[in-house]
Amino acid sequence: MFDADEDAVVKLTVLTCEEGQMTGSGFLVEPDVVVTAAHVVAGAGAISVQTPGDDVVTAVVLGTDPSTDTALVRLETPVDVTPLELAEEVPSRGSELAVLGYPLGAYTVRIARGVVAGLPMPVDYGDQQVARAFTTDAATNAGNSGGPVVDERGMVIGLLSGGREWADAEQTRPVEGTNYVIPIPDVRSGVEQWSNLEGTDNAGCGKDPDPEAPDLEPSHPADEPVAATIANMLNAHGEAINRGDYESAFAMFTPRAQESLGGLRAWGDALDQSYWTEVEVLEAVETDVGATARVALQTEDLTDNGERCTAFVLNYTFVLSDSGLLIDKAKAASRSNC
Incomplete structure (x- = not known):
């Protein structure tokens, strides 16, 4: 499964005015269309995408939905890889899964195994509320956001959204073994809604694109x-x-x-x-x-x-x-x- 899917998993480097640089993961559903998490590209001024085949391509946002933490971006140049296939539904609790992505600044795709641990439920991240997400015990970290969650056949059953934190008297720590995944029906809805759009220039810091700027x-x-x-x-x-x-x-x-x-x-x-x-x-x-x-x-x-x-x-x-x-x-x- 990993050998078949890894070439379609990408790393996004995103620049925003409020957050500065952010890295996340995503996956190709068409040669020039990438699914990722909405919070990864929120307020993006510049987006650059790296594939496991080491292509580096600039991208623009096609659409985002914070309520499902789903976004679609279009690459300026298509890449020669086989896109991932979307499953019809999420498997039952206890079913095995894997999360693919680029955690903690990884230079290559990493895999984390787990199971479908809990049924879909609303999630409140504090600054973002997600309508529904199921839980997994797969170990994930910063940089995994937006990456595909796949079943044993390599079919995408969801998108990695994030984890939760708890605070004790001394520090804030991540909740271990509880990470949230956007179920595939919600991901599919965004893909169908935005995939035919042309996209617009990324927001940047409130500046219009300079017509004199050359392509890098x-x-x-x-x-x-x-x-x-x-x-x-x-x-x-x-x-x-x-x-x-x-x-x-x-x-x-x-x-x-x-x-x-x-x-x-x-x-x-x-x-x-x-x-x-x-x-x-x-x-x-x-x-x-x-x-x-x-x-x-x-x-x-x-x-x-x-x-x-x-x-x-x-x-x-x-x-x-x-x-x-x-x-x-x-x-x-x-x-x-x-």
């Missing part, structure tokens, strides 16, 4: 999941820069890096009328705290004398956080005209 073309070495993950997050970072969502893009730096850059306003002012056109991860290495990478970047700047193209080679250092990789250092190794 990310690339990376083949068969290197760490490099693909870095290409994925830099694609989202560059897309936010290109549309002037400097607040979203700035959230992808660590606090130490943000301080060294002089703060959001100074960093954003320096980027005005500057666009990313190409980003290529030349090599990447996983470290104990994150990753390092050597990246070729091309930018296009609009000046009083016209357009100027600049080519950089940058040495990046990334730190892994709850929201994915964050940029801790970006040092230029070379700079030249294109």
Whole structure:
């Protein structure tokens, strides 16, 4: 089942103004249509999607329904994988299942096994209420949200929504063995409602898309999941820069890096009328705290004398956080005209 399904499970890197960077999971139901959780793409300014085949593709939202925590996004370029099939109904309690996704910043698809543990019920997350979700004891973590929950045949029986927390006198902790899954009839309803839509530009930080912004073309070495993950997050970072969502893009730096850059306003002012056109991860290495990478970047700047193209080679250092990789250092190794 895992071998048959994993190629259709994707990782989303999402930038929003309120939450900064967020990573989640999703799954393909058509070569260019991904199902994920509504809370993963809520307020999205830039969405970049990474497949297990290491494709990195920009995406836009087609529709969302917070009451079922379901969303659909369309990839700008279709990918050559077999989409997952949706089951007709949820199996009975005690039936085995598996959750597929990218928890805790994983570079490759992870699998967690469990059972259908409880019947559908309303769920109140505090800032979001879901009409109904069944429970599973499968172990999930941050990053699993939006991933498919499948039966032994590999058919999708639901979408992983989230877990619950409880607070004692000292700290807040996740409730173990109780995670919530949106049942497949609710997921199917969203797919049928939105799949024929064209989609619109993502919300961003209240800014309209810049008509002068070029399309970003990310690339990376083949068969290197760490490099693909870095290409994925830099694609989202560059897309936010290109549309002037400097607040979203700035959230992808660590606090130490943000301080060294002089703060959001100074960093954003320096980027005005500057666009990313190409980003290529030349090599990447996983470290104990994150990753390092050597990246070729091309930018296009609009000046009083016209357009100027600049080519950089940058040495990046990334730190892994709850929201994915964050940029801790970006040092230029070379700079030249294109």
